[in-house]
Amino acid sequence: MVRATCSMCDGLITSVGKAMRVGSVVARIQVPPTPKPCTKHTEYCLYFTDGICGKCISRCPVGAITESRKDKAVCYRHLFPVTKDYVTSSYGFDGYGCGPCQSLVPCESQIPNKKDCL
Template identity: 35%
Template structure:
């Protein structure tokens, strides 16, 4: 079995056997070259402080991106109220972040046992308060790795949807990169027929022309007070679950 398939099966097994496996569907895994010029471009596209794979692992050869999609019950739960996130949605945020960190750490340990250097990037990283951006974008790495295309809601829409979360592991081993999608998954960008995410945003932070991340963050911070018994859960997700492409049942 190739290392590529080993990694895919490793991640799939960790998700399917996790304590809250009913929160998830089968994950997607994508691979990109650490030499892909798009990683250099992220300093211009995302933020000047965005890091390069080799900032995390000097001998980096390949970036492994994985998407853990939420199950139908998690997505549906967050459609019931137009403003407040559901408890299930809030819990899924913390559960998934913990799972991503566990998978990433376990994969690094597994690869190192095979003599392959690797480094994980945490599921969530501190935001620069002036611009509300972190120094690594899991979604941008996943785009480079061919997992999907960006929507108006700023989510990466994959062949199985956009409701879920992403992780990244960087490895010192060359794996054949995946091709980027030629299909546009966002219906607005494909043919202008949809703006459901814009209409669903409770604070009008979204438009088809831009995104006010400060309005969004204010809403997220307020929502964190709704479920104080849970771990940090600054969540909303209305722009995600309202998207017709939140869940694409192709697998």
């Protein structure tokens, strides 16, 4: 079972952290609902629960994340064309990607702990 809640940078914080990829499968089977592990949709983000951390803010190279919100338009303009052009010219395929806000932060590979921000 994967547990996940939203975060300050809009990534999903899961039991294996935020730097991950998820997918979905469509199947004609009965699956019992997964018990809801949280009481709040942002519960695993230290900023929303305890008002601390915010390390993803300074990780963003274009200032798309602030204490009040993530500006998806600013993020998008960095992905296209900046990272897209970089991936194409450096690796030779039609891809894009960013994600400093998901790496080297307390929620990168786990549900973060307060001690990670001390």
